[in-house]
Amino acid sequence: MTRFRLYDEVQAVIQDEMPLIQINYVTNTFALDNNAVPIETVFNIILFEESKMNEILEMKDKLEMKDKILEYWDYRSSDYHTEYAKCMDEEIEIWKSVFSEILLTDEKIRAVEVGTGPGLLAISLAAMGHDVTGVDLSENMLEKAAKNAKEKGVDVLLVQGDAEKIPLNDGEYDFVLSKYLLWTLPQPDKFMAECCRLLKDGGLMMIVDGLWFQNPDGTEKKSSRYEKFNELYSDVKPNLPLAKNNTPERITALAQSHGFDAVSWRFLEDYDAFLERNDPSGHASSYIQPPHMVLAKKRSHN
Template sequence: MDCKKVIANYWNFRSSTYKNGVNGFDEEERTVWKQIFENSLDSGKRLKVLDVGTGTGFLALLFAEMGHEVTGIDISAGMLEKARNNSDNMGIEIDLFHGDAENLPFEDGHFDLVVSKYLLWTLPEPSCAIREWKRVLKPEGMIFAIDGNWFDPRPDKRIKRRLSEFAARFAKKNQYNLIFKDCYGPIRNSLPFYEKMSPENASLLFSETGFVNTAINPLREVQEFQKNRHSFSQRLLGDNSIFLISGQKK
């Protein structure tokens, strides 16, 4: 089975409804994210930024708003179309490419910063992807990867996911869960980080690929923001944690 074709088809389907954030492009949520990145970067310097797996363009447009020159790439043509629409609606210019996160169509040492959001868990070869991201970075360039422990295999986590699915079924909101399972079920064992995504594992991958000054940010501000906007059942059952892993190219 062609994993990447399955992944692209699923995200093409989801592109019409997917929100990259609790409230999509809500100004309050964008402000929280901007503050996190501003605290992690040199102020006043305009960077060349690559957003890998840009999806609807959430990070790409965020960094462009912050004054940076931004390129986004995604394997899903549907997601890229959504990103273009968001770019036009917001009046923000970004460059968008259709392509593979594990085989980038960019020259060596071109970008100052590579970012990704909710991508590593769905890659067939995350180590190959990180090597590619390192390749296109300039010396001393930075990498920011955001992800979460979406499919933690521990029993208590499994129980909470099952209860959450039951609640969604009861509310007749589980159609996307069913389609997700149909698509990802047959390929999940081919995705190394599907059940093993954790800040420690991602940080170790960065270090093994040669990045230095690696760090883990638990994104408490974002998690608090999202928690305050979730429904009661989401707060009770949805305890996935998100995190940001950063590193620097020598």
Template structure:
């Protein structure tokens, strides 16, 4: 499954970057995301690892806050995009191609490990969380931002299906592009742990069983992140949340 996931993200890197890069290039989105991470990490300058960095969105906005950031991603095409964004913003990120479940870093290397929209896609979330905990210094914080993307597989409630149908003409008119359907292969989607468990409750259980303390959950991030128009275009994809805990 991991090879299929890597192929999926390699194939989507350019178009994914185009769709999400406004987070680092637009003031409104960048500042909103920065406030969300400040809420979890505070303002002290930290050595941070962004796992599954993709085109380096979170890595760049944390670097902008003065942190020393390393990004790792399994997809070489995503790392290339992350390098382009980091160069364009004159940030000096360390970017490494590697597997988030077998990180090429010593134990206890980072003050914080963060990731956005990554955990849902990993076949063995406990293994990944344990690996992220390994590279944290004692007292370091793990911050996971994710969404309820494929909950219930293809059996979305009617309200979500209607929103999804409405989103197509809205995206065509406001963004002058034809939205593509990126649903994963049915087998992968239905077998992913994240399609079948209630989140973030399931995440909190995993954090607890791995020994994380001071677990904090911030729900309903869509309200903070999406304008009304964004909600009509993307609200059908799922609700975003943040969960964090201390090693």
């Protein structure tokens, strides 16, 4: 008789995420280490073949990581980027200048900012007359983005969703962008594939990120200035591929392996100067070099 292991904590994972896994029930008794056990004693306990357990537990771990990530960013929504709130108009003008330089069109485009947070990039694009959707895992962040958009008098469609499984349609967008998102993702390759899926052929992807957990001498920072981050990310950060050495060269290689060509990058020196000018102490603790911007176009299949 086939051996089974008992699990009482993964039923939701199976039902919601892995509907094709075969659940092996035994009608009256089941065998566990050669002992027959009445089925009544394991009511509501799921039985799995041993070969399936690693896959199940790996998915369970990923969901738990996402829960911690969401908890942290919900928590940070109350103060994230508030040190720059007094100069929001100046920041919007900087991003509008960046977009004017890279989009090279006066025509209305459809854009998605993934990991929109307080919505500053999405708002900047909307203020230029574009049709913009902002996506974020954190509903608290989306509430902040909605408040900022209302204050600036622009319309941004805000959608709750995971950057590794974005709830938007294929091939409908001209421009997909993210800022300070890539390092937070357990599976950045899935995000890159999602960007490719959302874009029209020839559409543009923009990724802004930086080296967040490194000291100027190249050694890794042992802790964050945020106690809540240290608490929730202690087990998460080692499982984030781009939390360490998040260089533009690595992002470039990732983009090229997921359907993008014409990849280029540069440092955002004007934005870096804005950050240093308006929050010198925060800039000194977070930025060992200017944020970098990677641009790539989706390959055309024609």
